[in-house]
Amino acid sequence: MTRLSPSVPDGRIVIGRVGAAHGIHGDLxxxxxxxxxxxxxxLREVMVGDELLHVAHVKPQGKNFLMRFREYTVxxxxxxxxxxxxxxxxxxxxxxxxxxxxxxxxxxxxxxxEEDNELGSVENVLRTGSNDVYAVRSEDxxxxxxxxxxxxxxxxxxxxxxxxVRLPE
Numbered sequence: 211m212t213r214l215s216p217s218v219p220d221g222r223i224v225i226g227r228v229g230a231a232h233g234i235h236g237d238l239x240x241x242x243x244x245x246x247x248x249x250x251x252x253l254r255e256v257m258v259g260d261e262l263l264h265v266a267h268v269k270p271q272g273k274n275f276l277m278r279f280r281e282y283t284v285x286x287x288x289x290x291x292x293x294x295x296x297x298x299x300x301x302x303x304x305x306x307x308x309x310x311x312x313x314x315x316x317x318x319x320x321x322x323x324e325e326d327n328e329l330g331s332v333e334n335v336l337r338t339g340s341n342d343v344y345a346v347r348s349e350d351x352x353x354x355x356x357x358x359x360x361x362x363x364x365x366x367x368x369x370x371x372x373x374x375v376r377l378p379e
Contacts, residue, residue, distance in 0.1 A: 222297040223314060225249065228258060229292065232276055236288035237267070240275040240296065246304040250275045259294035311366060319373045321346050321356070324364065329354060332373065344373075 229239035242250065255264050263279040270276075282288040303312065313335045321329045321344070330348035335358075342358035356362060356375055364374040 221300050222257065223300055223303055223312070224295050224297050225256075226275075226296040228294045228296065229274065231285045231289035231292070232271075234285050235278060236282045236284055237276045237278045238282075238288050238291060239271070240277045242274065243295075244304075247273075247275075249304060250277070253298075257297045258291055311368065315368045316344065316366070316373075319366070319368070319371055321354075321373045321375060324374065324376050329375070 225242065225244045227241045227243055229241050231237070232239055240250065250268055251270075253265050253268060255262060257263075258279070261281075263281050265277060266280045266283075267278040268275055279288070279291075282291065306312070316335055317332050319332045321332060323329055328349075330346040330352075332344050333347045333353075334345040336343040336345060336355075344356040344358055344363075346354040346356055348354065356377070362375055362378060364376055366373050
């Protein structure tokens with residue numbers, strides 16, 4: 211998964227990106243950037259870039275969604291939103307099960323080994339298919355790839371900004 215864009219305001223999370231305009235009534239293709247795409251069906255308002263917009267219509271279209279906003283009812287006006295990120299308040303984040311974390315909570319954590327040696331900080335979370343991999347950057351610029359497996363990641367403490375790992379041989 212890609213890192214959060216630096217243009218995302220504090221307290222907000224990215225759930226999608228506006229794609230191309232569709233049709234003549236201002237519908238836009240929305241590319242979900244969330245593990246919970248079902249959230250789009252119940253969405254009533256969302257920040258698109260720095261603008262609060264009200265959802266008039268949502269319809270699934272394959273892996274994407276078609277969405278129309280009350281403020282943009284003409285294709286030519288709506289297509290100006292292409293490329294912008296859709297964000298919601300962090301408080302609206304979907305609930306997670308025990309031991310699950312959002313990427314935006316993991317990125318930035320300081321990583322330590324079992325002997326309490328600082329290894330660096332999580333710079334990115336890579337999706338590999340079988341399991342995620344944490345890309346950790348040390349102070350000297352080296353990158354360390356840590357598999358997100360229970361046998362490797364001993365603890366994650368988001369409030370204290372800390373992750374402890376047991377590095378594989």
